[in-house]
Amino acid sequence: MLLLQKMKVAVVLLLSFFIIIAIIGSCISSKLFRRLQRQKTYTLANLIKQKEATQQAERKSMNKSIAFASASHDMRASLAGITGLLRLCHDDVTPDSDVARNLVQMDQCASKLLGILNSVLDTSKVEAGKMQLEDVEFNMAQAIEESVDLFHVVALAKGIEVIWDPCDFSVLMSSNVRGDCRRFKQILDNLLSNAVKFTSEGHVMVRAWAKKARSKNSELTSIQQSQFSNISSSLSRFFSNIGGVYSTKRPHNSIIYRGEGDLEFIFEVDDTGTGIPKDKRSSIFENYVQLKDSNFGYEGTGLGLGIVQSYVRLMDGDIGIKEKHPGERGSCFIFNIFLKSIDDSSNNTEEDFNSCKIPILNRLHSFSSKTRSKVQSSMLARAMSEGVVDGIQCLLVINSVEIRRILKDWMRSLGVMVSVAQQPEKIFVVLKKMIHKYSVSESDDTSLPSSGDDNEFSCSKDENNQVLPHSIKDVSKKASFKGSFKYLLVIIDLSFENISEMHNFISWLPKSTHFFHQYKVICLTDSTASCSQIPYDLMLYKPIHGSRFYKILGLMQEFRQKTEELKSEIAKESIKTNELEKRILLNSAYTQQNNYVVYKDESVKEPLCGMNILLVEDTLILRQIALKLLSRSGASVKFVDNGLEALNVIKKALKETSLISEGRSSRHLPFDFILMDCQMPTMDGYEATKCIRAEEKKYDIHIPIIALSAHATPDETKKMILCGMDFHLTKPLEINKLLETIKLISQN
Numbered sequence: 001m002l003l004l005q006k007m008k009v010a011v012v013l014l015l016s017f018f019i020i021i022a023i024i025g026s027c028i029s030s031k032l033f034r035r036l037q038r039q040k041t042y043t044l045a046n047l048i049k050q051k052e053a054t055q056q057a058e059r060k061s062m063n064k065s066i067a068f069a070s071a072s073h074d075m076r077a078s079l080a081g082i083t084g085l086l087r088l089c090h091d092d093v094t095p096d097s098d099v100a101r102n103l104v105q106m107d108q109c110a111s112k113l114l115g116i117l118n119s120v121l122d123t124s125k126v127e128a129g130k131m132q133l134e135d136v137e138f139n140m141a142q143a144i145e146e147s148v149d150l151f152h153v154v155a156l157a158k159g160i161e162v163i164w165d166p167c168d169f170s171v172l173m174s175s176n177v178r179g180d181c182r183r184f185k186q187i188l189d190n191l192l193s194n195a196v197k198f199t200s201e202g203h204v205m206v207r208a209w210a211k212k213a214r215s216k217n218s219e220l221t222s223i224q225q226s227q228f229s230n231i232s233s234s235l236s237r238f239f240s241n242i243g244g245v246y247s248t249k250r251p252h253n254s255i256i257y258r259g260e261g262d263l264e265f266i267f268e269v270d271d272t273g274t275g276i277p278k279d280k281r282s283s284i285f286e287n288y289v290q291l292k293d294s295n296f297g298y299e300g301t302g303l304g305l306g307i308v309q310s311y312v313r314l315m316d317g318d319i320g321i322k323e324k325h326p327g328e329r330g331s332c333f334i335f336n337i338f339l340k341s342i343d344d345s346s347n348n349t350e351e352d353f354n355s356c357k358i359p360i361l362n363r364l365h366s367f368s369s370k371t372r373s374k375v376q377s378s379m380l381a382r383a384m385s386e387g388v389v390d391g392i393q394c395l396l397v398i399n400s401v402e403i404r405r406i407l408k409d410w411m412r413s414l415g416v417m418v419s420v421a422q423q424p425e426k427i428f429v430v431l432k433k434m435i436h437k438y439s440v441s442e443s444d445d446t447s448l449p450s451s452g453d454d455n456e457f458s459c460s461k462d463e464n465n466q467v468l469p470h471s472i473k474d475v476s477k478k479a480s481f482k483g484s485f486k487y488l489l490v491i492i493d494l495s496f497e498n499i500s501e502m503h504n505f506i507s508w509l510p511k512s513t514h515f516f517h518q519y520k521v522i523c524l525t526d527s528t529a530s531c532s533q534i535p536y537d538l539m540l541y542k543p544i545h546g547s548r549f550y551k552i553l554g555l556m557q558e559f560r561q562k563t564e565e566l567k568s569e570i571a572k573e574s575i576k577t578n579e580l581e582k583r584i585l586l587n588s589a590y591t592q593q594n595n596y597v598v599y600k601d602e603s604v605k606e607p608l609c610g611m612n613i614l615l616v617e618d619t620l621i622l623r624q625i626a627l628k629l630l631s632r633s634g635a636s637v638k639f640v641d642n643g644l645e646a647l648n649v650i651k652k653a654l655k656e657t658s659l660i661s662e663g664r665s666s667r668h669l670p671f672d673f674i675l676m677d678c679q680m681p682t683m684d685g686y687e688a689t690k691c692i693r694a695e696e697k698k699y700d701i702h703i704p705i706i707a708l709s710a711h712a713t714p715d716e717t718k719k720m721i722l723c724g725m726d727f728h729l730t731k732p733l734e735i736n737k738l739l740e741t742i743k744l745i746s747q748n
Helices: 002-091 098-128 140-156 181-197 220-230 233-239 304-314 349-366 369-386 401-413 424-438 470-478 500-511 547-557 559-564 569-587 589-595 620-632 643-660 685-697 714-723 735-747
Strands: 136-139 161-165 176-179 203-212 262-271 318-322 332-341 392-397 417-420 487-493 518-525 538-541 612-616 636-640 673-677 705-709 727-730
Touching: 002 098, 002 620, 098 140, 098 181, 136 140, 140 161, 140 181, 140 203, 161 401, 181 203, 181 262, 181 304, 181 332, 304 318, 304 332, 392 401, 392 424, 401 417, 417 424, 424 500, 487 500, 487 547, 500 518, 518 547, 538 547, 612 620, 612 643, 620 636, 636 643, 643 673, 643 685, 673 685, 685 705, 685 714, 727 735
Parallel strands: 161 203, 392 417, 392 487, 487 518, 518 538, 612 636, 612 673, 673 705, 705 727
Antiparallel strands: 136 176, 176 332, 203 262, 262 332, 318 332
16 A cells, blocks of 8 residues: 555656656747747848848949949040040141140040040959950051150159150051050050159150061060060060069960961060069059059059059050169060051052052042051151162251160161261261261361360261161161262250350351252250240151151151252152152141141031031030031031930921922932930930931931940940941041041942
8 A cells, every 4th residue: 555655656756757847848949949030030130131231232333333324424525525625726726836735735634534534444344354445446656656745744844754766667667557546555654654653864765666466475475585586686686685574474375376467566665763673573463552662652543554464465465574684773564465457568568659649649638547647657668668868967966865866776777877966066076077078079178167176076876786776777788878968957956055056057057058958957845945046947846756757757858859850851750759758747647646637728628518417415515516617617517405306307307308309219318417426315316316217217218327425335336236326436526537437428
């Protein structure tokens, strides 16, 4: 009985224990469940918040992109307005005046601002791998010259020079190319900007070469060993001691073989500044890396060289730092790019020149910039292979050693003997030596004024002969130095402090015709010097390169005019051609310098006479600029400020034209063409074009529509084509480009 009772107590206790355990477990489970539920709720709440934050960030990013695109368009439109007004003002000022030059540089600065705006957009595109290069025709020599001219002005304020050394002149003779001009200039401008910024004395030198492209390695070391060694022997002296080249490595690729029409351009930007420490060279091409210099205190974003390297590689080239000789100051960047040549023939310069003679005589003004450049290249190539005029002696009185060397090399390549007076006081001393050696006159030279010590002179000895390109030396050997002294060309630099001796010399020249038949005087000056005291035949503003070479060549062509006037009737045809060469070189072609061409032919004052044009532009300033340009050209212009108004005008005009043309076999277009802005309120240009094309189908006609935009990306260009636009021009409207487009319209 007692045992039974004990068993009952044990069972009760056991059950109680299980019940307690169950209760405790239930409580714990309930607590855990509630905790998990709270965590789940909290997690869901966080996810919802994160999703909302993400959506908000996406909306902000989208709104920012829309706002940035709108602001970018407005900024481009404003810059286009500034550029257009500057070009209108340029047409109203005296050519080659200070105001004209200031307007040109203001225009270049406005273009520079536009380039900065575009580079901001490009940085993000490069990082996203969506960058696409433009494919346009441009003149390489002109592009280099514009960049050098722009930074020369900045450098003058620091007392330094920016000089373009054309080396073997291959760039001047192969300048018409197809590629991305804007980004090439960004590459060169960035390197020049850095060079000028970190150079306090000396100079910044740009060297350039061009050659036919054969093959290319992806690493700069291969470029140095194979590509550079394949350049004509004229480059061997430059590259024989390059030493180490610092460049970030690209993934190794096999050799890429270029097309037949491709050209390789090689550039050096060499300065005498502070230089770059060797331990920093491997990182300077990284984005957001900026070298600080306590001596100058310049800072920046560090994006410059990074984006430069990206652009160079997009053009199938590479960039690095060339090792300088011991004791030489500064740094030297070297890069190469590949572009397509658009010359019809790179070898037939004589045929190119001859084929252009008749059109030039009849319609010089009608030449495109490409044709003008091609004629100039042919003339320069012919002059370098055949020489210019026998009997020319050149006397250089130039302060800058580098400019003196460049001019001497070029003159020698043309078969001209060169003497140098390193100081104005030595002019008569050097001239006396020249007359003793080369004069055709048997008269005594005692009438020559004397000045200084006869022993202090330099006559046709090149102090920098070790870098004279072989191609120039070879031409010099072939040149005909016949010991005659018929013509004297004097090139004087007005930067010398004492110019009274030069004034005396120039005043004496008219009395010296018994020593030589003719003489010409060229003055080199900059914005701070004046040549009002010295009579001259040609004034050139520094730096001396590109278009200045053509002007000097044109002046030398004048020497033969008086001689050839005495020749037979057959030779008179040659005289006309030579006069033509001079006119092209002095007055046109590279007067396209800075994108301005002044037409003096009265018969083409109104090339658009009789044309009826519809202008669709919402920006008041740009509309006024376009109206003025078109009106000056003789066109009849109707304008509206949005796409909807343009559509209504076209509908009305088509109805009226249809009524007039009833019963006729041909239909008359209400407008010869339409200039259509792309981004406008109410209805943009794309939608307006679609509606106009739909309306035209009813009448079976097609009015050419030329798109106007501040900047056309590849996506925008595709959009223009899809909506039915025929051609595209960038703002501000340029009459020369419009005329070329109209010519294409008439051909099609």
